[in-house]
Amino acid sequence: xxxxxxRYDPGLCCDSSIMFDSILQYLDxxxxxxxxxxGTLVASRKRMDVVGFAFLGxxxxxxxxxxxxxxxxxxxxxxxxxxxxxxxxxxxxxxxFFLVHHVRSRLRLLLWCDAVGLALFSVTGAxxxxxxxxxxxxxxxxxxxxxTFGGVIRDMLGGEIPIILRREIYVTAALLGAAxxxxxxxxxxxxxxxxxxxxxxxxxxxAAAIVLGLSLPVFSGTGATNDE
Amino acid sequence: xxxxxxRYDPGLCCDSSIMFDSILQYLDxxxxxxxxxxGTLVASRKRMDVVGFAFLGxxxxxxxxxxxxxxxxxxxxxxxxxxxxxxxxxxxxxxxFFLVHHVRSRLRLLLWCDAVGLALFSVTGAxxxxxxxxxxxxxxxxxxxxxTFGGVIRDMLGGEIPIILRREIYVTAALLGAAxxxxxxxxxxxxxxxxxxxxxxxxxxxAAAIVLGLSLPVFSGTGATNDE
Amino acid sequence: xxxxxxRYDPGLCCDSSIMFDSILQYLDxxxxxxxxxxGTLVASRKRMDVVGFAFLGxxxxxxxxxxxxxxxxxxxxxxxxxxxxxxxxxxxxxxxFFLVHHVRSRLRLLLWCDAVGLALFSVTGAxxxxxxxxxxxxxxxxxxxxxTFGGVIRDMLGGEIPIILRREIYVTAALLGAAxxxxxxxxxxxxxxxxxxxxxxxxxxxAAAIVLGLSLPVFSGTGATNDE
Numbered sequence: 001x002x003x004x005x006x007r008y009d010p011g012l013c014c015d016s017s018i019m020f021d022s023i024l025q026y027l028d029x030x031x032x033x034x035x036x037x038x039g040t041l042v043a044s045r046k047r048m049d050v051v052g053f054a055f056l057g058x059x060x061x062x063x064x065x066x067x068x069x070x071x072x073x074x075x076x077x078x079x080x081x082x083x084x085x086x087x088x089x090x091x092x093x094x095x096x097f098f099l100v101h102h103v104r105s106r107l108r109l110l111l112w113c114d115a116v117g118l119a120l121f122s123v124t125g126a127x128x129x130x131x132x133x134x135x136x137x138x139x140x141x142x143x144x145x146x147x148t149f150g151g152v153i154r155d156m157l158g159g160e161i162p163i164i165l166r167r168e169i170y171v172t173a174a175l176l177g178a179a180x181x182x183x184x185x186x187x188x189x190x191x192x193x194x195x196x197x198x199x200x201x202x203x204x205x206x207a208a209a210i211v212l213g214l215s216l217p218v219f220s221g222t223g224a225t226n227d228e
Numbered sequence: 229x230x231x232x233x234x235r236y237d238p239g240l241c242c243d244s245s246i247m248f249d250s251i252l253q254y255l256d257x258x259x260x261x262x263x264x265x266x267g268t269l270v271a272s273r274k275r276m277d278v279v280g281f282a283f284l285g286x287x288x289x290x291x292x293x294x295x296x297x298x299x300x301x302x303x304x305x306x307x308x309x310x311x312x313x314x315x316x317x318x319x320x321x322x323x324x325f326f327l328v329h330h331v332r333s334r335l336r337l338l339l340w341c342d343a344v345g346l347a348l349f350s351v352t353g354a355x356x357x358x359x360x361x362x363x364x365x366x367x368x369x370x371x372x373x374x375x376t377f378g379g380v381i382r383d384m385l386g387g388e389i390p391i392i393l394r395r396e397i398y399v400t401a402a403l404l405g406a407a408x409x410x411x412x413x414x415x416x417x418x419x420x421x422x423x424x425x426x427x428x429x430x431x432x433x434x435a436a437a438i439v440l441g442l443s444l445p446v447f448s449g450t451g452a453t454n455d456e
Numbered sequence: 457x458x459x460x461x462x463r464y465d466p467g468l469c470c471d472s473s474i475m476f477d478s479i480l481q482y483l484d485x486x487x488x489x490x491x492x493x494x495g496t497l498v499a500s501r502k503r504m505d506v507v508g509f510a511f512l513g514x515x516x517x518x519x520x521x522x523x524x525x526x527x528x529x530x531x532x533x534x535x536x537x538x539x540x541x542x543x544x545x546x547x548x549x550x551x552x553f554f555l556v557h558h559v560r561s562r563l564r565l566l567l568w569c570d571a572v573g574l575a576l577f578s579v580t581g582a583x584x585x586x587x588x589x590x591x592x593x594x595x596x597x598x599x600x601x602x603x604t605f606g607g608v609i610r611d612m613l614g615g616e617i618p619i620i621l622r623r624e625i626y627v628t629a630a631l632l633g634a635a636x637x638x639x640x641x642x643x644x645x646x647x648x649x650x651x652x653x654x655x656x657x658x659x660x661x662x663a664a665a666i667v668l669g670l671s672l673p674v675f676s677g678t679g680a681t682n683d684e
């Protein structure tokens with residue numbers, strides 16, 4: 001939507017034909033909701049109030065895309081142009097505040113929401129980079145940045161150990177998704193096919209990492225503890 | 229001031245008639261000073277040197293407004309256009325370095341400075357959002373972001389537990405201030421009346437939270453410790 | 457380079473005559489490499505995989521300049537205009553992944569890389585500020601911000617205690633470098649002479665701080681532990 005609609009719209013977006021005109025918008029919108037949910041799950045672990053849920057939900061849902069827009073100079077950022085994104089995050093957050101205690105294992109749900117959001121944003125971030133005129137290198141970097149920084153900000157503000165420091169494959173999955181998207185585009189595939197292929201690649205790898213504890217070979221020297 | 233003065237001014241602002249032409253500038257300027265002071269109080273807790281005081285003082289004083297300007301695309305950020313803000317933060321920080329050891333309870337002073345700054349920035353942030361052409365939703369979000377991110381950056385750089393994670397009402401007070409401002413404006417009140425009303429609402433709520441330990445009902449499920 | 461080349465170049469920069477047309481570009485480029493290396497050293501302490509090395513290497517190498525460009529409104533940020541910077545960080549990071557285990561004391565190497573990068577970015581950041589039309593105050597602030605924020609982001613994402621919180625002189629060295637550069641310029645020296653003088657001043661002070669444990673007098677009151 002923010003590719004087709006550069007006019008500054010200070011009110012709510014009501015033109016759903018513009019908002020959902022392609023699979024890119026669907027994926028982006030779904031990624032924002034699922035990352036917002038992951039933010040509320042961190043809020044639930046810290047026993048925050050409903051405003052804390054809304055704060056962490058919004059920051060996580062729109063954080064990755066905000067970093068991307070700032071780096072690309074696409075300002076004001078997307079949710080200032082389209083406040084519907086913020087409203088959506090608020091609705092997700094408030095709903096989660098009242099319903100999420102029914103979930104048995106919230107840490108597990110957090111991991112899976114984060115995985116879906118990571119895979120979605122790795123391709124939508126790369127697609128936004130391409131739409132802004134960037135080449136493949138920068139498009140892939142934008143995919144990785146959009147996918148990872150929402151979670152980074154969530155973990156920092158929520159006082160959690162950053163998910164990027166965990167042993168299992170994480171940033172690599174975002175990289176695979178964005179690179180798959182860029183490769184499909186370069187090979188002449190349609191954008192929609194490239195989006196789906198990249199998402200599936202990223203999600204499959206991250207899911208395997210969660211379920212099987214997959215990790216890449218780590219640095220072969222000694223770690224921090226026995227370092228000087 | 230940055231609403232009336234878009235010309236890039238790389239030197240010092242000396243035209244005090246422009247700088248203080250309204251209550252908005254006074255409030256904004258006072259908020260920056262009081263947040264800078266809160267930054268130096270964190271620096272004092274970490275026993276930093278005078279440059280550390282200046283660094284944390286500046287980052288805290290101008291951090292919230294910097295985030296707001298970046299999100300709105302109002303670049304370069306306000307203090308690049310008007311270095312007087314930076315100079316003011318430096319003066320506050322250096323003064324604090326030499327005088328703050330006279331204060332008996334610096335943690336208490338930190339809480340109250342933060343409370344005044346939070347209330348001030350919640351309304352000046354929202355007013356800046358309105359001045360940039362944003363609707364009420366985004367104006368309120370800008371008020372909350374301006375009010376909270378200075379403290380967030382201060383606590384992160386200073387190695388403190390983020391104040392937004394505390395149990396007592398915090399983000400809610402910023403939200404109340406910004407929403408009160410927006411409501412007064414929508415009801416036809418003058419901007420100055422809306423500023424004062426919003427400030428009083430935010431400060432009263434945060435002060436009550438500090439004094440009485442007020443908090444909203446928190447998430448009803450279990451917290452992080454006994455989660456899976 | 458980004459001062460002489462405002463055209464948006466979405467591909468790789470291949471015109472090395474533009475990229476290395478002055479000592480400023482050399483210093484900036486070297487600073488990015490050495491900060492990228494410092495990022496990989498943190499990654500090695502956390503025993504990350506090769507993608508983690510690349511992530512922390514890139515974020516640290518280009519982080520300070522990214523903050524500077526955003527504050528100045530010079531968007532998109534420099535490495536989006538010139539992806540060669542990102543590629544360089546990736547090459548440094550991957551090389552470090554395979555070679556850095558030969559280094560005996562990686563913590564010591566980290567400190568020295570950080571010191572060289574700090575000194576380099578304090579002058580190149582200030583020079584970029586001057587080139588953008590800012591006065592001496594803002595130029596010095598940009599020097600300090602460019603020099604310190606790469607390390608700040610590295611330590612936050614890497615879960616290290618921020619280097620700016622250490623007792624020895626750190627931010628002060630960046631301040632000295634940027635101020636020396638600005639003073640030399642104001643006294644009529646050539647930019648290249650000012651760059652070299654500022655770099656030497658900053659590096660000498662930081663090196664002395666590391667070797668001799670130099671620190672400025674710290675705040676004279678009590679610290680956080682026995683505060684209320």
